[in-house]
Amino acid sequence: MPTYFTKEHEWIAVEGDTATVGITDYAQAQLGDVVFVEVPPAGTQVEKGKEAAVVESVKAASDVYAPVSGEVTEPNGALEGDPSLVNTAPEGEGWFFKLTLSDPTQVDGLMDAAAYKDFVAGL
Amino acid sequence: MSINSSGWKPEMSQGGAPTAETFTGNRALMLEEPLLFEIGSIGKTGVDFAEVPEAASRLGGLTREAPIGLPGLSEPETVRHYTRLSRQNYAIDLGLFPLGSCTMKHNPRLNERMARLPGFADVHPLQPQETVQGAYAVINLVGEWLCKLTGMPAVAMSPKAGAHGELCGLLAIRAALEARGDAREVILVPESAHGTNPATAAFCGYRVEDIPATKDGRVNLEALKARLGPDVAGVMITNPNTCGLFERDMIAIGEAVHAAGGLVYCDGANFNAIVGRVRPGDLGIDAMHINLHKTFSTPHGGGGPGAGPVVFSDALAPFAPLPFVEKREDGSFHLVEEETAGEHHADTFGRMVAFHGQMGMFTRAAAYMLSHGADGLRQVSEDAVLNANYVLRQLEDVLDAPFAASGPCMHEALFSDEGFPEGFTTLDVAKGLIDEGFHPMTMYFPLVVHGAMLIEPTETEGKAALDQFIGALRHVAERAKAGDAALKAAPVHAPRRRLDETAAARKPVLTYRELVTAAAAE
Numbered sequence: 256m257p258t259y260f261t262k263e264h265e266w267i268a269v270e271g272d273t274a275t276v277g278i279t280d281y282a283q284a285q286l287g288d289v290v291f292v293e294v295p296p297a298g299t300q301v302e303k304g305k306e307a308a309v310v311e312s313v314k315a316a317s318d319v320y321a322p323v324s325g326e327v328t329e330p331n332g333a334l335e336g337d338p339s340l341v342n343t344a345p346e347g348e349g350w351f352f353k354l355t356l357s358d359p360t361q362v363d364g365l366m367d368a369a370a371y372k373d374f375v376a377g378l
Numbered sequence: 379m380s381i382n383s384s385g386w387k388p389e390m391s392q393g394g395a396p397t398a399e400t401f402t403g404n405r406a407l408m409l410e411e412p413l414l415f416e417i418g419s420i421g422k423t424g425v426d427f428a429e430v431p432e433a434a435s436r437l438g439g440l441t442r443e444a445p446i447g448l449p450g451l452s453e454p455e456t457v458r459h460y461t462r463l464s465r466q467n468y469a470i471d472l473g474l475f476p477l478g479s480c481t482m483k484h485n486p487r488l489n490e491r492m493a494r495l496p497g498f499a500d501v502h503p504l505q506p507q508e509t510v511q512g513a514y515a516v517i518n519l520v521g522e523w524l525c526k527l528t529g530m531p532a533v534a535m536s537p538k539a540g541a542h543g544e545l546c547g548l549l550a551i552r553a554a555l556e557a558r559g560d561a562r563e564v565i566l567v568p569e570s571a572h573g574t575n576p577a578t579a580a581f582c583g584y585r586v587e588d589i590p591a592t593k594d595g596r597v598n599l600e601a602l603k604a605r606l607g608p609d610v611a612g613v614m615i616t617n618p619n620t621c622g623l624f625e626r627d628m629i630a631i632g633e634a635v636h637a638a639g640g641l642v643y644c645d646g647a648n649f650n651a652i653v654g655r656v657r658p659g660d661l662g663i664d665a666m667h668i669n670l671h672k673t674f675s676t677p678h679g680g681g682g683p684g685a686g687p688v689v690f691s692d693a694l695a696p697f698a699p700l701p702f703v704e705k706r707e708d709g710s711f712h713l714v715e716e717e718t719a720g721e722h723h724a725d726t727f728g729r730m731v732a733f734h735g736q737m738g739m740f741t742r743a744a745a746y747m748l749s750h751g752a753d754g755l756r757q758v759s760e761d762a763v764l765n766a767n768y769v770l771r772q773l774e775d776v777l778d779a780p781f782a783a784s785g786p787c788m789h790e791a792l793f794s795d796e797g798f799p800e801g802f803t804t805l806d807v808a809k810g811l812i813d814e815g816f817h818p819m820t821m822y823f824p825l826v827v828h829g830a831m832l833i834e835p836t837e838t839e840g841k842a843a844l845d846q847f848i849g850a851l852r853h854v855a856e857r858a859k860a861g862d863a864a865l866k867a868a869p870v871h872a873p874r875r876r877l878d879e880t881a882a883a884r885k886p887v888l889t890y891r892e893l894v895t896a897a898a899a900e
Contacts, residue, residue: 290883313879314822338884 259362260371267322277350281375286312289341294330294352303361308351323361325354411462415890418449466873468817474839474847478790478820478832481672489742498741503733514711516744517703523747529659532695534688536731540647543667543686544578551612551641553697553727562611568597569826570619572645594784595621606638616645618788620824621781632662649673651789654756664691674743685739696725701734761837762789769835772848776855780827795829799861804829810854812869
């Protein structure tokens with residue numbers, strides 16, 4: 256299951272025409288303790304590069320952008336009760352939502368893990 | 379600092395000195411204070427009401443059957459409770475309040491005295507208009523000063539606060555665009571704008587798009603120009619911006635936005651840095667709100683709603699909200715409302731408030747304007763900028779100042795957490811400042827700077843006060859940079875130690891009943 260990364264620090268794990276989206280470990284470290292997450296309900300149409308979710312930490316509230324366009328199939332309901340999952344397992348249990356890709360070629364412009372690592376090192 | 383002017387002896391609660399527990403939990407004049415629910419008792423009361431005569435209830439089945447459970451206290455108990463709490467608080471009347479973007483400056487006592495004059499303090503919004511001519515004259519006076527100071531032809535005095543003023547400005551922009559049959563969808567907001575701006579635009583039904591900042595902390599004019607088009611209703615620009623910088627390209631921004639058919643909203647929250655020096659009307663601005671509590675020294679809160687008057691250009695003036703005070707040819711005043719607007723103000727976008735405004739704020743602002751005069755107001759902004767630059771230059775060797783090379787700052791100095799060792803953050807510096815006896819600066823805002831510390835000393839601080847604050851912040855910053863582990867425990871001298879802000883946000887306990895339940899569960 257290939258995982259891609261955006262310059263806005265989202266990750267997307269793609270499996271066929273479905274994918275799981277979350278924020279990276281770097282992003283959660285920058286945000287600090289996450290206290291609230293708002294994820295889009297199933298059926299929401301998200302557009303590549305546009306706001307899809309909101310994450311709020313003790314420091315700031317930030318938009319989370321959709322890495323690709325598609326329809327949300329499942330929000331991570333666990334984040335409502337336990338937003339700290341974003342801090343403890345950002346690239347695991349702290350995922351934000353799953354979606355069906357409307358255009359699987361959109362992942363082509365995203366970074367792979369090695370490229371993202373270099374990108375973060377340069378910040 | 380060699381002189382400890384406060385008289386407090388820090389060594390008393392440090393090091394090897396015994397910290398004897400007291401029976402009460404009080405530490406001399408530092409008094410512990412329980413919650414009202416813990417000290418009050420049901421059935422007790424501080425007032426003696428006459429027995430209520432027997433009467434037939436008209437509440438049907440809605441009569442309350444059990445006591446509501448509010449704690450009762452005697453008058454002295456109540457007075458002491460709040461007085462004790464107030465002693466644990468920090469206030470502008472106690473010391474320098476460096477909260478950037480908030481402009482915590484001295485509230486002159488002359489303002490307070492004027493606001494308490496019976497003719498202003500006791501007016502009722504439904505009084506006959508001929509009995510409140512003096513109050514109308516004051517509202518009109520403040521409005522005229524605001525128009526003159528901003529170089530704008532019209533003003534709406536009714537908005538109740540800064541963000542309310544923003545909404546007023548955007549509603550006028552929407553009305554103006556719709557009046558020409560050109561409803562648009564997008565409001566552009568630069569990264570360096572106030573956080574309320576995107577919220578206002580969204581509340582007004584617009585889609586918000588960000589405009590990036592340049593490396594020196596200002597609006598990227600080229601990016602703005604590239605985004606302008608027939609779908610852009612306008613821009614909201616904070617000037618001076620939240621990086622503490624004057625937007626030098628403001629005229630070019632205005633020209634570009636107007637050429638593309640849009641309108642320019644300026645967040646005037648930082649007008650206190652330029653009043654008497656720059657007239658926003660000369661910069662091509664169509665609407666701008668003014669926070670009377672920031673620029674004109676009225677108190678934050680102010681015993682009710684605040685006041686956020688909005689000045690308008692000729693393009694937007696016809697759409698300004700109702701009601702407003704108008705001067706008749708004979709020198710008397712009247713309120714233009716729905717019944718009378720048809721004659722000469724038919725294009726108004728409507729009403730935002732039930733009544734005209736917050737008289738107490740207008741009276742205080744008028745007192746401030748008249749006591750300072752034009753030259754005094756100019757000196758206010760000059761001193762605010764001078765003080766901020768003094769803080770910036772005194773501390774830039776110990777704290778990273780990301781825009782220090784962008785030239786002088788305006789009324790606030792901005793630092794970042796660059797150079798702090800692993801594990802030390804802006805939050806630690808803020809907590810350390812509490813131990814030093816200061817309210818912390820604004821933290822983690824603006825977002826464009828990592829670990830931002832935004833400091834606004836305001837013009838009302840003298841050099842001695844500034845030096846003491848600078849000394850304190852330097853000391854705390856040096857502790858952070860040296861990796862002083864004790865700083866992670868700050869504040870240690872405050873009535874409460876470092877609070878668990880994360881738990882407070884994740885699992886807020888909002889009522890006393892929840893507190894009792896939570897305590898019982900443990």
